Amino acid sequence: MKENTFKIEGMTCSSCAGHVEKATRKLEGVIEANVNLATEKLVVKFDEKKLSAKDIISTVENAGYKATAQEKVDTEKSENLREKEIKELWNRFIISLIFTGPLLIISMGHMVGYSLPSFISLEDSPRTFALVQLLLTTPVMLVGYKFFKVGVRTLLKGSPNMDSLIAIGTSAAYAYGIFAVIKIFQGYPRYAHDLYFESAATILLLITLGKYLESVSKGKTSEAIKKLMGLAPKTARVEVDGKEKVIPLEDVKAGDIVIVKPGDKIPVDGIVIEGSTAIDESMLTGESIPVEKTIDSEVIGASINKNGTIKYRATKVGKDTALAQIIKLVEDAQGSKAPIAKLADIISGYFVPVVIGLAIVSGLGWYFVTKDVEFALTIFISVLVIACPCALGLATPTAIMIGTGKGAEYGVLIKSGEALESAHKVQTVIFDKTGTITEGKPKVTDILVEGMITEEELLTIAASAEKGSEHPLGEAIVKEAEDRKIELKKLDKFVAIPGHGIEVIIDGKDIFLGNKKLMDRNSINLLDLEEKSNVLATEGKTPMFISINNKIAGIIAVADTVKENSKKAIEILHKMGVEVAMITGDNKKTAQAIATQVGIDRVFAEVLPKDKAAEVKRLQEEGRKVAMVGDGINDAPALAQSDVGIAIGSGTDVAIESADIVLMKSDLMDVPTAIKLSRETIKNIKQNLFWAFGYNVLGIPVAMGVLFLFGGPLLSPMIAGGAMSISSVSVITNALRLKGFKPNK
Incomplete structure (x- = not known):
């Protein structure tokens, strides 16, 4: 199986995205195809034995759009094209405004008490009145040619989109206006009251403004990637x-x-x-x-x-x-879909044809009831223009883009939209102990002396004895001596005693260093150090006894110390209502000591590496959504088994590959940050979908004249056009609020 990403040009709404997906999914060999409208990318998983990238590009082009393989996309050129598109939309808006402003004064000035000069007034010069409006509207129609070019093309291909709705609505208004002008010149001045030019021009003006604001906002959603790319x-x-x-x-x-x-x-x-x-x-x-x-x-x-x-x-x-890998991870995440987006995708796929049907039915229905062509046309155009699926298509991807980008900014790499969505449901977080909650490197924590010997002398003897040892606990003692800049002594004898410790001779003194069993074996009286060693053991520390010439000299305790932020991170997770568990291969006593120290709820101790995934599964069988946090190769199966796998960035490549989220700072404080970011993003998506669905559910019946039936107002096509533009911009603006996200402190 191969996965390719393609840049798609020519999409204007979620219907376009749906058509591209539908066309590519029909191809034999395609396993999965997903389009992200916000990033304008198509990700296809396919069997390369049955299909090639060229076939996919050709299929997309047959559907009416342009596709370019991701590796052939020049990022700088792509950015320049976006800037050019924004500038072009602004120019189109200004030109439309220049002509639409006077058009509105001429066509509607008399309604607000403004009297026109007699040579273009409705009563005195109906022909000039109509002709000037036609001349002012035509440049606006021409400058908005892209709506018609794309709209008609997709309509003819049987896959109408937002541009099709705009093209049909404004063309109907413009065509009826031309018909009225002809009638006026044929001697029927009453048709001067039936001109629809201002509706066509104003709809195009407002939608062009909406498209401009949308493009600017979409540019802001991808700022995280731009920042990362600008680092090198x-x-x-x-x-x-x-x-x-x-x-x-x-x-x-x-x-x-x-x-x-x-x-x-x-x-x-x-x-x-x-x-x-x-x-x-x-x-x-x-x-x-x-x-x-x-x-x-x-x-x-x-x-x-x-x-x-x-x-x-x-x-x-x-x-x-590393930077290129991070950019790819963020890009893949921004281009991926969250399961929550599926409902919007299904609705968008049927939306435009249904709207065209509703517009025709409501227009004809009102015509048969009123016998008024102008009234029926108003209804027809209003329904077409207000019902735009843009807001639906942008609701999810814009929030995901900003959410994953914000995560990257704080060193939390979220690999997919699915991972971002899953994290908000997490009820239990399982932490691996060694290297995750703890540093993973043993350190000297206590030095207790007996008799006349000093701490430094005891450490000098112990470190000199362990210099030749490769045991992790011995290495911790040697490192402590190095950190204190202690000069080590030469050994005259070194004997390793498996399972017990070592025996050495330094400066003619016979020294034993090891566990209690070593001391018992050599009949060395531990005095009150035995009780102290038990206390150290309950704190999760490993005590090592040192004797000199068969007399106890002291204890050096070594422990895998807890990371600075472990306790704080667990406290925050508890405040968020998340249960915290710990999994380790260590004995129960040591595990419980660490758990008590940081406030863990559940402890899974003496778990073999191969059984970690089974413990995760057991929790899932309790009906809990589980996140696993780990850093080693032995954590990879558990990371894959969990609902959300979170890898520590300093961990192994295998662990990072198996995870859904990677914490670049290796700081456990980023675990609650990831969950909080997921919760905020999903909340934002739900708000966006609510407004997008709500807008259409309320807007379409109003445009169809339902309120008018009960004595309410009739929706003007111009207001419908403005409302449609506002809906898309409001969804993106709401998503941009995620830029203010702050991690848990």
Whole structure:
């Protein structure tokens, strides 16, 4: 199976998106096809043995639209085209306004007490009155030719869209106006009262303004991608034959030696081979503190070098860099559909043909009742113009675009619209312990001494003894000594005692370092340290005993320390009404100690890596929506099994690949942020759909004259046109409110 993304040109509403989907889904070999109106993209999953990208492009073109394969889309050119489209719409609006303004004064001035000069007044010069209106309306019709071009083409192909409604409505008004002008010139001046030119021109004017505002707003929804794309530098300084050379970013190859000076942006990903510095990675991780880099440290493209000159070997370039991967993740998410969008899609697919039918039926119905062509035409045009499915089509994708973009801004990468929607239903969050709630790296937490020995002396002996050991607990003791800049002593003897600890000789002293079993085996009296060691164990710490010449000298306790924000993140989840569980392979005592420390509700201890997914499934069988948060390879099955898999960004590639959401900062505070963002986005989508559906449910009957039947007002086609434009703009404006989203603190 292959997945391709295509840029689609020529779509104007959700009906267009539906027609493109329908056409591509009919192709043999297509597994799934989804169009996102806001991003103007088509994502197709297909069997490449039965189908090619060319076949898909050809099918889209036969449906009346233009398709371009995503990899062939020039982003800069695409952005320029958007800017050009916005400018063109503004120019069309200004030209339409120049002609529509005088037209409204001439056609409707007398209704508000404005008296026209006699040579163009309705009573004195009906011919001039009509002819001037025709001359003023024609340029507005011509400048809005795209509505007619697209509308008629899609109508003839049997897949009418919003432009078809506008084209039929305004053409009917314009054509009837020409008919009235002919009648006036034939000696029937009463037809001067039946002119519909101002309706046609005003509808086009208002819809063009609506389209302009929509295009500007849609541009704002994709700002997150623009910001990410703008992070990468345009050039790189590389070393060629011992000399520095500045080359375009796209020419950098894996293996090139890149030189970065203070203040420069890192061009591509790589590994430092010379120098040291601090690098600001906040644009990618959201972490404001610069990260120290020395030889063998990894550097990320688009981060900023703060204070030292470094040389590094490029490892990932082009589309393989971390930045490119993030941009792709965000683009894929913005182009994807949330399940909540399906209802709107189904309705949009039938919407336009139904509206045309309703317009014809209501127009003819009123004509037979009133025998008044003008009245019937008013109803016909109003129904066509007010019933635009744009707002329906934009309700979901615009909110998803802004929601996923906002997430990326805070270092929360949401991979799809489905993940964004699923997260708001989460009732239980399961955290893996090691490396997720805890740092994953044991640290010395307590040093207790017995007798005349000092803490530093005890640590010196223990670290010197463990220097040759590869045990993680021993490594933690050695690191503590290094951090305190303690000079280690030379060993005269080293014996590893499996399951117990080690025996060494330092400066002629016989030293045992290990667990209680080692001390018991050598008949060493622990004195009151035994009780203290039990207290340390209940706190989730591992006590290691040190004896010198068969006398107890002290305890060094080592523990995998809790991450700084773990407790706070869990508190916020509780406030949000979310249950929190922890899963670990550790023994129950250690697991319970960590759980108590951070406020965990449920603990799954002594769980083998292969059984983690089964524990997630067990919770789901209780009827709960479960999110799993993990970082290791052994978390991947559980991440895939959960309703929402959340991977820590510092975790393994396998975990990140299996997850629906990736936390770039590796900060658990971003778990409640992801859930809150999902809740806010879904709330926004529901508001948008409510207004979009509500607008049509209320607007269409009013346009059909239902209120008029009961003595109420009749909807003018001009007001219908304005209302239609406002509906689309209001939906996008509501979605833009998500830009004010702030994470939980």
